[in-house]
Amino acid sequence: MSETIPVDVVVQLLRAVPAGPDADPAAVLADSALSEEDAARIGYEIRRLHATSGRWRRRGQELAALFSSARELAQLRDVDELLGRLVERAHDLMGTDVTYLSEFDVRTQELRVRTTLGTTAPSFLGLRVPPGMGLASQVVEGRRPSWTSRYTVMTEAPHDSGIDAAVEAEGLVSLLGVPLLAEDEVLGVLFAANRVEHAFAPEEISLLSAFADHAAVVLQTARLLARAQDSTAEAQHAYQELARHVEAMERASEVHTDLTNLVLQGGGSHDVATALGRALRCRVELLDPDGLDGAVGEAADRSRRSGRCVRVRDRTHVVAVLAGNSLLGALLLWEGEVEFGPVELRTAERAAQITALLQLKQDAMAEAEQRVHGDLLADLLADSPYRRTDLAVRARARDIRLDELRSVVVVAVPAELRREALRSLRRAGGLVGEHAGHVVAFTAEADPAAASTRIHAMAGRVARVPLLAVGAHLAEAIDDARDQVGTATACLRVLPSLGLADAAVTTDEYLPYTALFGPGETRVTAFVQRVIGRVLDWDAQHAGTLLPTLAAYLNNRMSPVATARELHLHKNTVLQRLDRVTELLGKGWQGPDELFRVTVAVRLAQVGRPR
Numbered sequence: 001m002s003e004t005i006p007v008d009v010v011v012q013l014l015r016a017v018p019a020g021p022d023a024d025p026a027a028v029l030a031d032s033a034l035s036e037e038d039a040a041r042i043g044y045e046i047r048r049l050h051a052t053s054g055r056w057r058r059r060g061q062e063l064a065a066l067f068s069s070a071r072e073l074a075q076l077r078d079v080d081e082l083l084g085r086l087v088e089r090a091h092d093l094m095g096t097d098v099t100y101l102s103e104f105d106v107r108t109q110e111l112r113v114r115t116t117l118g119t120t121a122p123s124f125l126g127l128r129v130p131p132g133m134g135l136a137s138q139v140v141e142g143r144r145p146s147w148t149s150r151y152t153v154m155t156e157a158p159h160d161s162g163i164d165a166a167v168e169a170e171g172l173v174s175l176l177g178v179p180l181l182a183e184d185e186v187l188g189v190l191f192a193a194n195r196v197e198h199a200f201a202p203e204e205i206s207l208l209s210a211f212a213d214h215a216a217v218v219l220q221t222a223r224l225l226a227r228a229q230d231s232t233a234e235a236q237h238a239y240q241e242l243a244r245h246v247e248a249m250e251r252a253s254e255v256h257t258d259l260t261n262l263v264l265q266g267g268g269s270h271d272v273a274t275a276l277g278r279a280l281r282c283r284v285e286l287l288d289p290d291g292l293d294g295a296v297g298e299a300a301d302r303s304r305r306s307g308r309c310v311r312v313r314d315r316t317h318v319v320a321v322l323a324g325n326s327l328l329g330a331l332l333l334w335e336g337e338v339e340f341g342p343v344e345l346r347t348a349e350r351a352a353q354i355t356a357l358l359q360l361k362q363d364a365m366a367e368a369e370q371r372v373h374g375d376l377l378a379d380l381l382a383d384s385p386y387r388r389t390d391l392a393v394r395a396r397a398r399d400i401r402l403d404e405l406r407s408v409v410v411v412a413v414p415a416e417l418r419r420e421a422l423r424s425l426r427r428a429g430g431l432v433g434e435h436a437g438h439v440v441a442f443t444a445e446a447d448p449a450a451a452s453t454r455i456h457a458m459a460g461r462v463a464r465v466p467l468l469a470v471g472a473h474l475a476e477a478i479d480d481a482r483d484q485v486g487t488a489t490a491c492l493r494v495l496p497s498l499g500l501a502d503a504a505v506t507t508d509e510y511l512p513y514t515a516l517f518g519p520g521e522t523r524v525t526a527f528v529q530r531v532i533g534r535v536l537d538w539d540a541q542h543a544g545t546l547l548p549t550l551a552a553y554l555n556n557r558m559s560p561v562a563t564a565r566e567l568h569l570h571k572n573t574v575l576q577r578l579d580r581v582t583e584l585l586g587k588g589w590q591g592p593d594e595l596f597r598v599t600v601a602v603r604l605a606q607v608g609r610p611r
Contacts, residue, residue, distance in 0.1 A: 378433070547605060
């Protein structure tokens with residue numbers, strides 16, 4: 001340039017640089033002596049300088065916003081909140097329509113859209129990108145930014161139908177993705193997308209990449225802190241579990257010590273429930289097999305099959321008490337201040353095993369005691385005086401004083417229930433055993449009626465079926481025990497014929513029947529046969545109607561009408577049957593003396609017939 005430019009013109013040109021594209025360098029140079037070509041060159045350089053200045057100014061603003069966002073993100077510790085704020089800041093920096101972050105799963109190699117901003121389709125959040133598919137996988141595999149100005153025609157990465165459908169539903173056209181890298185680990189991909197075709201400038205790619213680098217560091221730090229917190233929480237939880245386990249083991253040791261002492265000191269099965277409840281700080285109940293019903297029964301059955309403690313309902317457990325395949329009962333536990341864990345449940349199971357052992361021991365002792373009582377009772381009721389020579393001494397060894405026994409009660413108990421009835425009655429004291437198919441109990445009760453009532457009630461609670469019990473008084477000497485048992489047994493045999501099925505009586509109340517059906521039973525049979533034998537023989541060969549008709553006739557004061565009403569027969573039918581009786585017994589059978597003997601014989605025949 002040969003011409004010179006005045007200083008004022010140069011100053012004006014320099015002032016035009018920051019003025020922007022609105023400034024006109026030609027107007028400033030109009031009064032100068034420059035050629036058009038030189039003026040054009042100066043104008044071009046001024047505009048280029050202005051563009052460069054604007055680019056650096058914008059770059060400075062972006063970097064300022066970038067560092068400001070990084071500082072803000074660095075203050076966050078919650079990962080979910082951090083991801084949301086990260087996408088929000090990227091959205092503000094880029095000014096795109098949609099911004100979202102896909103998290104990378106190292107295990108499955110999938111990407112899942114974790115956080116979005118600007119989306120409208122609900123299906124986009126949570127979208128999964130299979131390995132090797134789409135623009136996101138290209139970013140992960142290459143660990144560098146990838147972009148497309150028009151997604152539908154993109155050929156650099158394979159398409160997936162699910163991803164394409166989600167992109168189409170959201171209306172996205174141009175996408176830019178940059179990796180979130182922590183050292184060499186890919187944490188995810190940050191996307192900026194538009195709903196119009198757009199060619200991403202290098203400055204945009206550089207800006208989003210720089211932001212992603214800062215964000216990755218912050219995200220990795222937040223994750224490490226979260227893991228550290230989780231590890232601390234896990235360590236604290238493990239410590240608490242260890243402390244609880246140690247405490248549970250101490251309780252189990254306490255139960256083991258208590259149960260061992262119970263076994264050595266001869267404790268019972270109920271003592272086990274007490275010791276278990278004290279150690280586990282809970283309520284424990286020992287249930288009999290008969291008490292296992294409803295939900296408790298179902299749980300006990302499951303425990304019986306598995307051998308384990310089973311939950312009945314919330315905070316209630318049951319464990320079966322087993323001896324082989326036999327169910328002896330169950331322990332029912334209600335949780336108290338101690339929450340049941342594996343150690344507590346195993347402790348309950350071991351307690352159930354100890355309970356079974358103690359019950360078997362008690363049963364064995366009861367069986368042995370029952371055999372001893374049975375032998376004493378057999379010797380007491382034997383014909384041979386030799387078997388009773390040292391009976392009093394042997395009974396005293398079992399804490400039984402024969403000279404204090406004042407009553408005997410004979411009870412008719414079904415065979416399958418006899419064992420439990422004997423065990424229950426033995427707790428009442430005295431001498432109890434089995435004789436001639438009945439349960440016999442000698443007691444110190446002076447009143448046979450009171451003794452019969454008490455023994456009947458005790459046996460009934462165990463048997464839970466109707467029972468007959470007959471009591472008899474013993475003299476001061478025990479020598480008449482055999483006779484009194486025989487008399488009570490005879491009375492017991494007569495009671496069902498009198499319509500009794502569940503009662504407690506004494507031999508004195510039914511003395512006429514016991515006298516007749518005692519030792520002189522053969523003479524009674526001969527008497528009945530001699531008086532009404534022909535009627536009995538007729539009934540045996542025919543329908544068996546004469547004896548019931550004759551008994552009803554005598555009970556109704558010899559009234560045919562009342563007899564017919566009781567038997568639900570026509571009067572003529574009753575008269576025909578009475579005519580048959582007259583043929584068999586003779587016309588004088590209704591005379592005073594004959595009628596008395598017939599009445600007694602009919603009553604005895606009815607009593608002696610099985611029902």
